[in-house]
Amino acid sequence: MGLNTDRFDRKINYLRVSVTDRCNQRCFYCMPKNGVTPFSHSQILSYEEIVRVVEAAVSLGIVKVRLTGGEPLVRKNICSLVSQIAKTPGIEDVGLTTNGVLFKEKARELYEAGLRRVNISLDTLNPFKFMRITRANHFHKVVDAISAARDMGFDPVKINMVVIRGVNDDELEEFARMSLDHPFHVRFIEYMPVGVESRWDLEKTVPSPEIMARLEKVGRLIPVAGGRLDGPSERFRFEGAKGEVGVISAVSNHFCRTCNRLRLTADGKLRPCLLSDREVDIKEALREGAGRQELMGIIAEAIDLKPDGHRLDRETVHCRKSMSRIGG
8 A cells, every 4th residue: 555545546535534523404314303422522623633544644634635524614713624634745635515594704714715616515405495404494504604605615515415306306407407507516326325214215316327427418418627636526617617416426336446535533533434344443542642654554544444445236235334424
């Protein structure tokens, strides 16, 4: 295994960091109606501990960090963490995934802290359906967040839509058209068996070939070349469009062979694969005063545990942890 490659010669250069398991929405595919018992403050990593992990990870080839949750913006002083990570030597890219509820009021401070890339989750353009999906009345806050991100100069502004058959798949074309007149990157994500809902139904997953067939009703899909630090999205644009569309095929045509990421959970576990409950504890070492070399060894162990791929196409898989605890 090279400095930043795993056993299957994949370059691991991307760390997703969950800063909290708390969230101000209750999306039905992520949480039960009454939520889950949150971690105590002592259970989650401090910002100082997160920065120590990032610094050690940089020494192993990590150059991209994305902050997630839960909902990362519910954690106090999140902009200070953004600033610290953005200033870490070796980090080239800092992003944030948010549900958008608190984003508008924090947009300027986040930008000034060094954040430039933001993904905002929005699964429907119908306010009533939004309440059904999220169990919250925040639709207009999320729409305003998308506009605020664009106006502030975040680039790109990505809109994440989890496609669920019978729930929101009738809106695929409407979402795709958002990329025609605006510089948004609209990403369509296959519904995955991740979260607390044990009755995941494959029939509710709209496979990527079907998604793309529906998108082609809007116009011809022109492939967009991926960048060195890109995530798993297959990127396309429509002729003359200001933005892009992308499809994340975690179930029907999984992207494991090009997976470049490692996850750090809010409670200090390194998770090599989203769809596996295998984790490596780094919190204990942090709190025992481990130095950078020791932390690098733990991160290297987690990278070495990355499987060649998940087993969704071969067996039923369901993660015991909710998505809010793994990190979106």
